[in-house]
Amino acid sequence: MQGLPFSVEEIRLADLLAGSQPYAFSLYLKKLGLWDDKWPESSLESCGILSPVLAKKSGKNPQSVHVLDGFKRVYWASSRGMASISCVFVSGSISEYEAWMIVFAAQKHMLCSSALKAAFLQHLEKSGVSRETIVKKFMEALELGPSEHLLKKYLKIAGLPEKVLSFCHSKGFSAKRCLNLSHHKKGLLESFFSRSHSLSLSARLAEELLNDINDILRREGISPEEFFCEPEIAKIFQDRTDNRIRTERLRDAVRKRKFPVLTSIERQMEKAKQRLLDERSFRVSWDRTLENRAINLSASVKSPREFMQLVRELEQKDTLEGIRILLSFL
Amino acid sequence: MAEMFKKRAAFGKSPKISDYRAGKRHLFISPLRGDIFHICASLDPRYICCSTHVISHISNCPFECTYCFLQNYLTDATLTVVADSNAILDEIREKTSRQPWRLFRIGTWELGDSLAVHPLNKAALELVEGFAGLPNCILKLRTKSAEVTPLLDAEHGGKTVVSWTMNPPEVIRREEIGTARMDARLRAMERVASAGYPVGIHFDPMIMFDGWEHAYERLVNDIFSSVSPEQVIWISIGSLRFNPEMKKKIENNYPASTITAQEMILGDDNKFRYVRPVRVQMYRHVLELLKEAGAGICFTYLCMERWNVWQEVFGRYPDSIGHLDFLMAESVWKRFPGMCSCRPRKEKYMALEY
Numbered sequence: 048m049q050g051l052p053f054s055v056e057e058i059r060l061a062d063l064l065a066g067s068q069p070y071a072f073s074l075y076l077k078k079l080g081l082w083d084d085k086w087p088e089s090s091l092e093s094c095g096i097l098s099p100v101l102a103k104k105s106g107k108n109p110q111s112v113h114v115l116d117g118f119k120r121v122y123w124a125s126s127r128g129m130a131s132i133s134c135v136f137v138s139g140s141i142s143e144y145e146a147w148m149i150v151f152a153a154q155k156h157m158l159c160s161s162a163l164k165a166a167f168l169q170h171l172e173k174s175g176v177s178r179e180t181i182v183k184k185f186m187e188a189l190e191l192g193p194s195e196h197l198l199k200k201y202l203k204i205a206g207l208p209e210k211v212l213s214f215c216h217s218k219g220f221s222a223k224r225c226l227n228l229s230h231h232k233k234g235l236l237e238s239f240f241s242r243s244h245s246l247s248l249s250a251r252l253a254e255e256l257l258n259d260i261n262d263i264l265r266r267e268g269i270s271p272e273e274f275f276c277e278p279e280i281a282k283i284f285q286d287r288t289d290n291r292i293r294t295e296r297l298r299d300a301v302r303k304r305k306f307p308v309l310t311s312i313e314r315q316m317e318k319a320k321q322r323l324l325d326e327r328s329f330r331v332s333w334d335r336t337l338e339n340r341a342i343n344l345s346a347s348v349k350s351p352r353e354f355m356q357l358v359r360e361l362e363q364k365d366t367l368e369g370i371r372i373l374l375s376f377l
Numbered sequence: 378m379a380e381m382f383k384k385r386a387a388f389g390k391s392p393k394i395s396d397y398r399a400g401k402r403h404l405f406i407s408p409l410r411g412d413i414f415h416i417c418a419s420l421d422p423r424y425i426c427c428s429t430h431v432i433s434h435i436s437n438c439p440f441e442c443t444y445c446f447l448q449n450y451l452t453d454a455t456l457t458v459v460a461d462s463n464a465i466l467d468e469i470r471e472k473t474s475r476q477p478w479r480l481f482r483i484g485t486w487e488l489g490d491s492l493a494v495h496p497l498n499k500a501a502l503e504l505v506e507g508f509a510g511l512p513n514c515i516l517k518l519r520t521k522s523a524e525v526t527p528l529l530d531a532e533h534g535g536k537t538v539v540s541w542t543m544n545p546p547e548v549i550r551r552e553e554i555g556t557a558r559m560d561a562r563l564r565a566m567e568r569v570a571s572a573g574y575p576v577g578i579h580f581d582p583m584i585m586f587d588g589w590e591h592a593y594e595r596l597v598n599d600i601f602s603s604v605s606p607e608q609v610i611w612i613s614i615g616s617l618r619f620n621p622e623m624k625k626k627i628e629n630n631y632p633a634s635t636i637t638a639q640e641m642i643l644g645d646d647n648k649f650r651y652v653r654p655v656r657v658q659m660y661r662h663v664l665e666l667l668k669e670a671g672a673g674i675c676f677t678y679l680c681m682e683r684w685n686v687w688q689e690v691f692g693r694y695p696d697s698i699g700h701l702d703f704l705m706a707e708s709v710w711k712r713f714p715g716m717c718s719c720r721p722r723k724e725k726y727m728a729l730e731y
Contacts, residue, residue, distance in 0.1 A: 230625055265638035306640050309652050336642040337653045340685040377685070 055099055057131045058112055063121055066111060070103075070150045072170050073118045076157060079166070079213045082119070096120050099133035101153070103146055115146060116153035144180055147171060151188060161204065161222040162215035164189050168198060169205030203229045210240040214253075224250045231257050235264065238271035246297065247290040256298065259305040312337065316376050323369030327360045328353065331369070333377060340377040342370055393453045397630070400454025401439050404494065407457050409434075409464040414472055417487065421646050422731050424681050425695055427613070428702045429482045429517065432469070432504075434459035435489035440521060441554040443631040444582060447488060449623045458494060462503035466511075473514050478725050480706040480717055482538075483508075484517040491518035498527045509534030512718035515709070517577065521549075521556035523565035529572045535715045538610050539569040540577025543600060545592035548584045552636060559596070563603040570608040575713055581615030581680050583659050585639055585651060590662055597666040606672040610713060611705065614663055615680030616656050618648040646681075653686065660690045676708035699729040 068074065076082050100117030112134065114121060124132045137149065151158075151167070158164050167189070171181050182193050191197055204225040207215070215225045228236065239257060248256075264274060274280060283296045303310045313335065324331045329346035333339075344361075348354045360366060391407065394400040413432050420426045436457040437447060447454075459465065473481045485491045485504065492498050501518065508516040509532055516537040518528075525539065544552070546559045557565070570576050578600060583593070617636060619627065624637045641649040650656060660679065667677060678701065679687055687694035695701040703726030710717045 230628070262638040265635050306642075306652070308640055308654055309642070312654065336644070338642065338644055338683070 054136045056134055056136060058102070058134045059131050060121065060125050060129060063112055063114065063132070064125060066108075066113070068114055068118075069174055070113055070115050070146060071118060072150055072154055072167060073157075075166060075170060076154075076163075077118075079209055079216070081157070081163070081213065081216065096124065096132065099135045101137065101149065102134040103137050103141065104139045113146075115149045143176060144184060147174070147176055147185070148188075151185065155188075158189065160216040160219055161201075161225050162207075162212045162220065164191065165201040165204035165222070165225065166212060168201045172202065200226055208233055208237050208240070210243075211236050214240055214243055218248070218250055218253075220250050224254065227254055228257065231261055232271075235261055235271045238275050242275065242284055245284055245290060246294045248294065252294070252298070256301055259301045263301070263304050309335075309337065312376050316373055319369060319372040323365045323372070327366070328357045329360065331373070333373060337377060340374070342373050342377070391453060391455050391457060394455045395452065397437075397448045397451065397454045398441075400437050400451070401441070401456055403455050405455045405457045406460045409459050409461040409468075412468065413459060413465055414468050414483070416731075417484070419681060420698070420731060421681070422698065423645055424683055425679070425687060425701055426681065426698050426731075427482075427678055427705065428698050428729075428731065429484050431484045431487040432465055433487045434465055435485060435487075435491070435494070438489040438493050440490060440493055440556045442521070442556070443552045443554070443627055443634040444584075444617055444619060444636060446619065446623060448630055449620070449626045451488070456489070456494065458497055458500065460497070460500055462500060462507060465504065466507040469514060470511060473511065477513055478719060478722060479513060479702075479729075480709060480721060481514045482517055482705070483514055484519060486517070486519035490520050490522060492520040492522045492524055495522070495524045498524055502527050502531050505531045505533045505537045508536045511536065515716055519577070519579065521553055521562070523557035523561035525565045525569050528569060528574070531572075533572075533574060535573060535575070535713070537574055538577045539566075539574045540579060541566060542579045542581065543596060544580075544582075544584060545589070545596045547586060547588075547592055552584060552634060559599065563599055566600070567603045570604045575610035575716070576604050576608050577610055578612045578675075579615075579680075580663050581613050582617040583614065583663070584617050584636060585655065585659065589659070593659075593663055594666055597663065597670050597672075601670040601672060606670070606674050607712075609672060609675045610709065611676040611678070612667065612672065613678055613680050614660050615682070616651050616659060618644075618650045618681065620647050621649065624649060648681075656682075657686060657689045660686070664690060674712070676705055676712075678705070697727065698731050699726045702726050702729065 073082065100120055101115045102117075103113050103115055105111045105113055114134075115137065121132060137146070154167065158167055168181060168185065171185060172178070176185075178195070178198070182195050182198055186193050186198060191201070200222065204215075204222065205212070207225065207229055211228060215228065220228075235257065239253075239260065243253075260271070260274060263269075264271060275284070279300055280297070283293055283300060286293065286296075316333070320331055329344050332343045332345070333341065346357050348357060391405045392403055394403055413434055415431065415433070417426070417429045417431050420428060437451055437454050438445070439456065469483065473479075485501070492501060504516055505518075505528060508514055514536065517540060518537060519540045519542065521542050528537075528539065541562050543559075543562070549556060549559055566576055580593070583589075586592075619637070621643070627634060627637050637649070640652050640655065642652050644650055651659070664677065667673060667675070679690065684694040695704060700723075703721055703723050706717065706721035706726065707723075710721055
């Protein structure tokens with residue numbers, strides 16, 4: 048792209064807001080709740096509009112002025128009852144690609160997560176930018192590499208419900224994590240993420256819960272809302288408690304339901320362990336999937352006295368009985 | 378071959394179809410390229426495996442089993458068959474003659490069904506008749522079809538086992554799309570047994586569903602109403618398993634199937650399986666049914682399970698993969714002596730390295 052000639056004009060806000068705004072990616076960010084209006088608001092309140100909006104004329108009609116950068120200023124001016132705003136116009140002859148590159152340059156600082164990169168690529172595609180241009184120019188500019196295959200993956204991510212995309216962005220999920228979420232049905236994602244504000248979720252935990260709930264729904268033939276409205280699950284969300292505790296409770300409830308056999312055996316093993324093997328100078332563990340038939344005993348010994356104590360405890364009848372019971376489950 | 382497919386046949390290279398389903402509708406007859414005979418790719422030293430050998434001359438399959446691993450495995454999904462039977466037999470002859478003391482069980486089902494491409498079953502005949510002349514080899518055909526007519530008049534010399542993957546009709550209907558119905562498979566089994574072929578039965582993958590106990594009971598009874606245990610050379614039992622990537626594929630390709638939504642854990646081999654207590658319950662149930670049906674005489678083994686599961690199911694377990702290989706050979710020697718060229722020696726098998 049070469050240097051562009053500019054001209055400045057005063058444009059009626061009513062015309063700007065009445066026409067379509069094809070380059071309005073920042074309006075999409077607003078929809079996702081990612082429109083940070085704090086700093087420009089305070090700056091605009093104290094200093095007013097110091098720089099004109101960047102726009103492009105796409106025809107002679109006054110409503111065919113398309114803003115490339117400066118939507119926050121437009122909305123602020125409109126909310127303050129101003130009638131017009133200064134616009135710097137790029138040449139009407141610039142290509143679509145060049146216009147989108149200007150939008151990209153203005154929004155680039157926002158496109159810091161895989162979710163938003165995906166949303167931007169989808170915005171380009173929906174706006175009619177050719178796939179070839181997206182792959183060769185914009186994916187390169189987003190440091191994703193010019194791959195059609197990768198573009199397909201990003202477009203799949205962009206198809207996630209807005210709440211999910213917003214969550215993925217806020218948690219900084221990698222493209223792979225986002226893609227894993229896109230495997231789930233929209234209904235489940237919406238039901239789950241509409242409750243995510245009450246949970247304390249990492250990417251891994253969100254994935255685990257969604258996978259397990261998805262299996263439960265398919266196995267039992269129930270809908271996501273039916274699941275979340277079941278008394279046991281609804282209570283978890285109604286209880287006044289810390290998000291972390293609520294998340295742990297949900298995780299336990301889901302695990303119990305997904306793994307009825309495994310959790311029941313685990314409970315019996317834990318009981319036997321508590322009764323016969325707890326509070327000793329050694330720790331007892333086993334493979335929680337119950338695949339490997341082995342009990343692991345571990346201990347740290349700091350003195351010969353502690354070692355003798357350990358030996359005595361290992362020799363006790365209760366220890367043998369505990370080990371025997373645990374092994375009978377494996 | 379061209380005549381078989383009349384005007385729809387074309388000469389050329391493989392169309393290299395990447396779509397798993399589209400590939401099933403294109404048949405490519407290929408010349409032999411590279412080695413085709415090797416040990417089963419599922420062999421994992423952490424599990425007790427039967428160490429069968431395979432000829433990978435069929436790739437993809439016209440059937441659509443929801444649990445089929447091929448949907449996540451094939452890069453070129455074109456249904457391909459290597460039709461150069463003489464070259465295949467030469468390779469097998471050359472490799473198996475290096476261990477004349479060993480009984481090689483050689484399957485043709487690694488990447489596809491042995492008999493599903495009906496017009497090519499005549500080609501399978503060439504292998505059947507070829508194996509009749511290989512002293513220490515058994516050919517294992519494994520199928521979910523019922524098209525066995527071309528096999529019936531073959532000079533098989535008792536060296537080919539025709540085997541079926543068996544599941545109750547409920548599973549066939551829901552999960553083994555396009556395969557032969559249970560009654561058709563049983564009729565086919567009866568026919569090959571009457572033609573003197575030893576029969577193999579594979580309850581693998583067993584699939585859990587409401588009422589599975591009764592369904593498998595009916596299945597075992599139906600099987601042994603069609604063939605006698607004396608005609609059955611071996612029976613394998615295994616349960617559904619798939620890797621995490623496959624789980625997604627199955628759910629995308631067959632959204633109505635719920636087989637992946639059951640209580641399963643991820644094993645050390647990165648495959649989901651039913652939890653061990655459930656698997657053991659399933660295996661014990663089938664084993665009990667087999668005993669009741671008089672099939673306790675058939676060599677019965679577990680597929681891709683660990684020693685502890687063997688112990689729980691059978692009350693014993695093979696010491697190693699080589700040991701299981703020996704036990705199978707020994708069973709064949711005792712029950713079907715014509716299939717072995719020499720008495721299996723345990724120490725030779727135990728010394729095999731995997």
